Amino acid sequence: MSKSETLSVEDAIKRILGDHVSTLQAVPPRYIFLELRPENFKYDLKRLIDELGIWHISTISGVDLKDSIELIYHLWCDRYSVGIFIRVKLPRDDPKIESISDILPGAVLYEREVYDLLGVRFLGHPALERLLLPEDWPDGVYPLRKDVSLEEARKFMLGKRAKRNADS
Amino acid sequence: MPIVEIPVGPQHPALKEPIRFIFQLDGEIVVGAEPRLGYAHRGIEKLAEHRTYVQALYLSERICGICSVAHTTCYVETAERVFNVEAPPRAKYIRVIVSELNRIHSHLLWLGILAHEVGFDTLFMYTWRDREMVLDLLEMITGNRVLYAINMIGGVRHDITPEMADKARKVMDYLEERTKYYKRVAEEDPVFNNRLAEVGILSPSDARRLCAVGPTIRGSGVKTDIRRDDPYSAYDEVPFNVITYDEGDALAKTLVRIDEILESINMIRYALDHMPGGEISVRVPMRPPPGEAVGRVEAPRGELFYYIKSDGTMRPYRFKVRTPTLANIPALCRMLEGIFVADIPVVVASIDPCIACMDRVLLIDKSRGKKWVWTKEELRRYSLKWYEEHGRR
Amino acid sequence: MGLIAWARRSSPWLLHFNSGGCNGCDIEVVAALCPHYDAERFGALLKGSPRHADVLIVTGPITRQVARRLLRIYEQMPEPRFVLAVGSCALSGGVFQESYNVYEGVDKLIPVDVYVPGCPPRPEAILYGIVKLLEKARGAKNVEK
Numbered sequence: 289m290s291k292s293e294t295l296s297v298e299d300a301i302k303r304i305l306g307d308h309v310s311t312l313q314a315v316p317p318r319y320i321f322l323e324l325r326p327e328n329f330k331y332d333l334k335r336l337i338d339e340l341g342i343w344h345i346s347t348i349s350g351v352d353l354k355d356s357i358e359l360i361y362h363l364w365c366d367r368y369s370v371g372i373f374i375r376v377k378l379p380r381d382d383p384k385i386e387s388i389s390d391i392l393p394g395a396v397l398y399e400r401e402v403y404d405l406l407g408v409r410f411l412g413h414p415a416l417e418r419l420l421l422p423e424d425w426p427d428g429v430y431p432l433r434k435d436v437s438l439e440e441a442r443k444f445m446l447g448k449r450a451k452r453n454a455d456s
Numbered sequence: 457m458p459i460v461e462i463p464v465g466p467q468h469p470a471l472k473e474p475i476r477f478i479f480q481l482d483g484e485i486v487v488g489a490e491p492r493l494g495y496a497h498r499g500i501e502k503l504a505e506h507r508t509y510v511q512a513l514y515l516s517e518r519i520c521g522i523c524s525v526a527h528t529t530c531y532v533e534t535a536e537r538v539f540n541v542e543a544p545p546r547a548k549y550i551r552v553i554v555s556e557l558n559r560i561h562s563h564l565l566w567l568g569i570l571a572h573e574v575g576f577d578t579l580f581m582y583t584w585r586d587r588e589m590v591l592d593l594l595e596m597i598t599g600n601r602v603l604y605a606i607n608m609i610g611g612v613r614h615d616i617t618p619e620m621a622d623k624a625r626k627v628m629d630y631l632e633e634r635t636k637y638y639k640r641v642a643e644e645d646p647v648f649n650n651r652l653a654e655v656g657i658l659s660p661s662d663a664r665r666l667c668a669v670g671p672t673i674r675g676s677g678v679k680t681d682i683r684r685d686d687p688y689s690a691y692d693e694v695p696f697n698v699i700t701y702d703e704g705d706a707l708a709k710t711l712v713r714i715d716e717i718l719e720s721i722n723m724i725r726y727a728l729d730h731m732p733g734g735e736i737s738v739r740v741p742m743r744p745p746p747g748e749a750v751g752r753v754e755a756p757r758g759e760l761f762y763y764i765k766s767d768g769t770m771r772p773y774r775f776k777v778r779t780p781t782l783a784n785i786p787a788l789c790r791m792l793e794g795i796f797v798a799d800i801p802v803v804v805a806s807i808d809p810c811i812a813c814m815d816r817v818l819l820i821d822k823s824r825g826k827k828w829v830w831t832k833e834e835l836r837r838y839s840l841k842w843y844e845e846h847g848r849r
Numbered sequence: 850m851g852l853i854a855w856a857r858r859s860s861p862w863l864l865h866f867n868s869g870g871c872n873g874c875d876i877e878v879v880a881a882l883c884p885h886y887d888a889e890r891f892g893a894l895l896k897g898s899p900r901h902a903d904v905l906i907v908t909g910p911i912t913r914q915v916a917r918r919l920l921r922i923y924e925q926m927p928e929p930r931f932v933l934a935v936g937s938c939a940l941s942g943g944v945f946q947e948s949y950n951v952y953e954g955v956d957k958l959i960p961v962d963v964y965v966p967g968c969p970p971r972p973e974a975i976l977y978g979i980v981k982l983l984e985k986a987r988g989a990k991n992v993e994k
Contacts (some may be wrong), residue, residue, distance in 0.1 A: 521873020
């Protein structure tokens with residue numbers, strides 16, 4: 289897509305969300321990163337989805353930034369053929385945000401994955417359960433957090449039985 | 457009749473997301489399906505944060521052995537955006553050729569698995585025999601049969617010589633003829649038609665709502681393909697058609713994949729003829745600048761998504777992967793509602809979940825408190841026998 | 850006993866178990882059983898149930914979630930049972946070593962008879978492993994691992 293179309297998407301986003309967007313950065317040729325505040329997040333996202341006709345969410349990536357937890361919602365807008373990636377920063381000690389699984393049902397498993405690996409609570413999610421980690425994984429330990437080192441995470445894995453087998 | 461629950465799986469964990477389903481049954485009809493994942497969770501995302509960018513490339517290749525080229529292509533495309541380098545044009549064409557060969561091999565493999573599920577083992581043996589030709593080609597180009605290790609950040613490792621191109625053209629002619637035969641089989645053979653047509657229907661609105669990807673959504677008539685919408689490598693220069701079928705059933709998904717093999721054959725021919733000359737790789741620094749990048753690739757199973765964040769060190773700060781099968785799970789659960797137990801193997805196979813992860817089935821009849829264990833093989837036999845007795849619905 | 854031993858080495862029944870691997874080894878195991886390589890000429894036959902199997906083929910690193918199931922399958926197999934570890938991950942954890950969710954090798958959990966290295970091993974290598982295993986089952990003295 290040409291540069292002018294990317295610009296018009298930027299304008300469209302600005303028109304829809306006004307000053308709710310704190311940063312907006314276009315990565316040529318087809319990607320736009322923008323940041324929203326957690327308070328109005330769901331309302332803003334819904335307006336964006338409705339106005340731009342977005343129906344596809346690729347995934348939600350969670351990043352532990354050490355002072356906060358950043359979620360990036362990777363959406364794809366068919367109308368303009370651009371990827372719209374929405375950042376939202378959450379406090380690290382109690383990360384929680386409203387679930388978007390009712391507006392984008394495709395996000396159900398992605399929210400569960402982020403909950404499982406990073407410990408972000410999605411309020412209003414239909415079944416916020418463990419997705420990837422084993423059933424006997426200790427609660428409150430999230431492997432993708434930066435303060436959980438690989439060696440530490442390995443300790444949780446080696447149960448008594450495996451240790452006995454490994455020693456013998 | 458009381459609702460009965462059956463857990464299925466997870467005895468064949470494949471890919472990043474091997475799956476176990478708990479089915480709720482009303483007699484022979486599935487009324488609900490609930491997925492449980494995580495049996496092959498290997499902690500790759502955390503592990504990659506402790507590897508250098510070059511080491512993480514090999515890790516990404518081993519996420520899936522069937523679509524390994526898609527994974528490395530996605531990784532190097534994303535990493536090149538982080539490093540701010542661009543692969544030379546010839547390397548991009550080689551990536552397209554190897555990716556499409558990989559797609560042919562994956563689709564043929566899948567067609568064989570599907571044929572096995574419907575009890576058509578002759579076709580299974582045929583497709584796996586033809587697949588060996590593709591693997592021989594890939595071995596000739598890359599030196600390996602399954603994990604090719606051809607992509608590297610900043611280019612590719614091996615060039616395609618004119619002799620290799622000639623050999624590849626011959627194999628493409630043979631495969632085109634065979635694929636047309638398979639298409640005829642899928643359309644006309646009563647075994648195939650009876651088991652696949654009108655089974656596991658996914659409506660276009662459901663497909664969009666549940667964010668399905670790849671042949672699963674294209675089989676429901678939604679025209680979306682990362683190669684066209686968000687082109688990477690040299691896909692913006694190689695012409696091809698996006699295949700869609702409107703029916704949304706298992707047969708439509710089969711035909712989408714067979715037609716995609718034919719498209720891939722034409723794309724490989726075009727790319728071999730129009731490959732520019734020049735270098736195949738550029739030098740890349742050890743450390744990328746701080747930043748982040750997103751990469752999307754159309755793997756044989758659909759959209760593959762990578763996100764890499766760099767903090768300026770030799771190791772990625774965050775490495776995020778979303779594989780196409782995970783994206784198709786919500787759509788699969790929708791497709792499983794309202795079908796017969798005997799159709800479960802076919803419907804699960806229809807999204808191509810990297811070899812159906814249902815090697816064992818545990819049946820629990822709640823009303824009688826009875827439990828028994830089925831292997832996938834027994835479920836398959838049950839479905840074949842059920843169809844023998846009931847014929848076509 | 851002579852008859853049973855003869856039957857076992859003439860037709861070993863295989864159970865294939867992917868313990869969380871990438872599929873690369875699995876498609877090569879299946880390719881080895883398909884007509885192009887044809888493991889059936891050694892009588893090898895793929896079975897779905899551990900109770901029918903003589904040989905357990907394990908591919909992939911052992912994830913934590915799957916370890917208990919692997920042990921259960923191994924315990925369900927009738928004696929004498931043999932284990933063939935296929936691929937780098939099954940041998941040592943491969944590239945997934947150090948991960949928080951992966952055991953480093955099948956032999957950490959169950960005894961292994963023949964190791965087939967490679968990432969993934971070629972079908973020829975898997976056939977060679979099966980033949981080595983048959984020699985071992987026959988009780989041959991000088992079997993190199």
